[in-house]
Amino acid sequence: MRKIRVALAGNPNVGKTAIMNALAGTSEKVGNWPGVTVQKKVGKYNFRGFEVELIDLPGIYSLTSYTLEERVARSFLLKGEYDVVADVVDVTLLGRNLYLTLELLEMGIKPVIVLNKIDELENYGYTIDKKALEEVLKLPVVEVSAVKRKGLEELSETFLRVATGDLKPEGFTPIYSEELENAISLIEMKLKEEIGENFPYRLRWFVIKLLEKDPEIIDYLKENFKKWKKILKEIEKIEEEIKRRHKSDLPSFIARERFLLASRIATAGIRNIVELPTEKLSDKIDRVITNPITGMPIFFLIMWLVFKITFDLSAPLGDLIDTLFSDVLPSLVERALSGAPPFLISLINNGILAGIGAVMVFLPVLAILYFLMSILEDTGYMARAAALWDNFMRLFGLSGSSVIPMILGFGCNVPAVYATRAMRSAKQKLITMLVIPWVSCSARLPVYAVFTAAFFSKNQSLVLLSLYGLGIALALLFALILSRVMGAREECEFFIELPPYKLPAWSVVINQTWIEVREFIFKAGTVIFAVSVFIWALASLPPGAPYAGESSIVGHFGKLLLPIFEPLGITDWKPIVALIFGALAKEVVVGTLGALYGTGEEGLEKALAQTFTPESALAYMVFTLLYIPCIATIAAIKQESGTWRYPALLIAVELTVAWTAAFAVYRLTLLV
Amino acid sequence: MTLYEVKEGSRVKILNITGGHGVKNRLAAIGLFPGAEVKVVKSPPGPVIVEVAGSRVAVGQGMAKKVEVERL
Known part of the structure; x- marks a missing residue:
């Protein structure tokens, strides 16, 4: 074909x-x-x-x-x-x-x-x-x-x-004002004196871009033309003349000429014009939803609704998937393979099925959140929200478009990373996806819940708020640092087109949601699955060792890392192993602790009270908040940034910051 | 006077835009260049919204302060 x-x-x-x-x-x-x-x-x-x-x-x-x-x-x-x-x-x-x-x-x-x-x-x-x-x-x-x-x-x-080739469009050549055309011919003539045979551009286009001071084209001129200085000087002379006569710099002047020509062509193609009132209903709505006083409450209401719908709908589905992969299927496997070596059953149940389950459990949240986000984008609200938040985000070197991905991060970091796709500026997109993991997702809540119940029952909400606050503060701080380092400030100068409000095109929204979910399964899913099986291997080898027990590789690893965690007041290897498992998904930390202390999740509080002090419990929570993002988030960042470089850098920075912050919290609270 | 200070509902002519060529070029491509006439649909607090060439464009406050205009 x-x-x-x-x-x-x-x-x-x-x-x-x-x-x-x-x-x-x-x-x-x-x-x-x-x-x-x-x-x-x-x-x-x-x-x-x-x-x-x-x-x-x-x-x-x-x-x-x-x-x-x-x-x-x-x-x-x-x-x-x-x-x-x-x-x-x-x-x-x-x-x-x-x-x-x-x-x-x-x-x-x-x-x-x-x-x-x-x-x-x-x-x-x-x-x-x-x-x-x-x-x-x-x-x-x-x-x-x-x-x-x-x-x-x-x-x-x-x-x-x-x-x-059945249809060969002739193509119109845009001709501008005499003034501009003269300038173009003049530079064309100068360039022709030493133009090479392999000159890769169309000359007229090259000249127009030179006059527009296009950085790439100026670089090409400097590298390939001996008389580049003379040519740039000639352009300066042209610009001075334009400035004198039109009070405009040369690039703006050309853009204006092009814009006016485009408008003239449009007028030639438009018929039967009826004058419509220029004030529209949408203008009235825009004034309300982009004014901070009225717009902020509306924004938070919409985000609250998004989360409510997402978690209400996804919770039963997530539970169903969880039961299927951690209960129903494993017991079927045990029955079908009774008599088989326990190693094999553990491989299937704790390795493969748990790995597939780790991918599947994200699907409901991801699909629903993505679906709702497409609706917000398609109806035109997303652009308004970006405009609303711009002033605040500029303080941290970001623009308004990064707010929605960051807020989604409170629900789940994975869809939050995917939501950065809607951002126009590539630099800001990268910065946003790199700071999202600092935002405390809902999977970290069970960890805080267990520890605050065990140690801070009197001021549970204060501790919770401080943890969330710490995450937000670090996200904004790192955004500021990254935007300085990467020079994203120019792109901060913000303007965004507000598309007309409309009903979402359902077929597009549904198809796009399906495409995204499929991409997640094949791209991020394979990474998540591979890491799950790898961690299973660490937990069950050498053969005969109890799963994730003291004599398993992961147990040894936990003990090996103990000296690093002792300054944080952690004196047992079990919480460290729980952190390693937490890389799969942060709520796994609680389940692993329950399993390792042999208490299940119910009696865990008592067991923790014997291992931790309030100070070290706080340090452990801070560490859980800040240390590496879960595998799914890492895979999403790899998928979106197109390289392993950024997730690798992120892991290194996060581990360092997590340890430092936990250490500081531990030492400071000991003093109080 | 800058775009930031213009009253809601008034029409203005853009006189000058301060900024790098990148920003100026992108603004010009949507119709915001010296000499263009626009209507201010909304003024601060929050972003400035202008009507330009049939579309609505929200301009951040920082950007709006860099657009010099005169009332028509």
Whole structure:
């Protein structure tokens, strides 16, 4: 079968995901662009004997090289490893969207224009003259509604015709004002004097980007042109003239010219305009929900609802999965294999089944939370929440978009890490996912519950609050440090488009949830499973040793680590082994302690009272809060950042901070 | 006067934007550049919301203080 590669380019919020979903269904694979935290989605479908591969480029407003997303999209487009570029345009914001189209044309790309959301036009008081647009742009134009599945057949057909050469779009060359055109010709002439044969760019595009002071292009000029100083000086002269006449720097001047040309083209394609009132109901709503006084209570109410729905719905499912993998299936195995060596039964029950269970138990929370988040995103609330929180988050070098992932972290760190996908800035996304593990997730609560009941029954809530507070403070502190180190401050200058409110497109939301859950099972799930089996091996070897007992490898390990924990007031190896198991999921700490002290979870408080003092109990809780994230979170961070480097760094930092904080708490409380 | 100080409901013309080329370029691509006319839908507390080229854009307070405007 012949393959066709189609790259989807377009602004954020134009409905590229919906188009992907409508054409390629759930065939979508989610990954990262090489080496960066920018998401890459690829989908496939068959059409008239061709296999069409859709590559979703990051949503961008322009094609400069200032942000990671723009660089990823641009370098993909420059490499030219595609048959067709589809420029997805939100028809309700035609002028604004054509800005990117002009940039594509400047690059020499002749995209298929996909006018999406054509069904929504009736609310906007105008219609589109497709023919007129095709004539001006000299490009094929297809009207589509991805959500209502209209125009898809024609769209695929157009891809096919362009890919096979049956349709050869001529492509319009954007011509700007005389002033700008003169500047372009002048620099073009200077460059032609020493242009090499292997010059990889389209000259006109290269010149425009030079005038826009594009950092990547200026670097190329410096490396490849001997007279680069002279050329940059010439550009400076042009800029001075522009500044004098238009009170604008050169890059802004060019952007403005492009924007005005895009608006003119849009006007040529718009018909039957009816004047609509510019004040909309949504403006009234926005004023309420982005004003801190009214917006904050609404925000917390919505987040509370999200958690309530998630945990109410997922708790019974989670219990069911837990019973299945730790009770029902193991006893079946024991009956079926009665007489088999206990080692084998332990491998199946404590190793394999427990490993699968460790993956499965996350699914209900993950699926429900992801589903609810897609709804918040799709209805347009997410952008408002980001705008609402921006002022506060700026204090810590982050922007408003990082608030929702961080708050989700209180429920479960795993979906919180996945929620950073909705963030636009790659640097801030990385910072956010690295600080999420400091946020105390609900799985750590059972540990606090047991210890506070045993030692701090009088001021249980004060201790709990302090632990949560410590987690939040460290998350924000590390965000501040990381944003300084990584230079994310420029990206702090925040603005976000507020898409119109709308009902979620259910088919898209459901398909996307399914795709994410499937990716989790295959990518994070394999890591979680492997580590579970590995820890089982540590706990049951050498053969004959009681499971996780003193003579097992993990028991030896616990005793070996004892000197490190003695300064924290921990004098027994059992709590240390419990911490090692806690890497699977933090609530496992309690279960392991119960098993090791032979008390079960009920009599555990008494046993702990003999091993711990109130001071060392506090240190142990602080350590549990801060030490390594659970395996599922680590796997999620690996999956999202695309490398093991960040999770490895995170583990090292967290272990250091956990020990230091626990030590400080232990010593300070001894003094009091 | 900056965008931060503009009253809700008024129309303004952008005179100047302070910041790196990166920010200025991204703002220009959505229609916020010197010479552009926008309507202020919401003013602080919280972000400033402007109507520009048919869409609504929320601008953080820090950014809004860097956008110099004049009333129309």
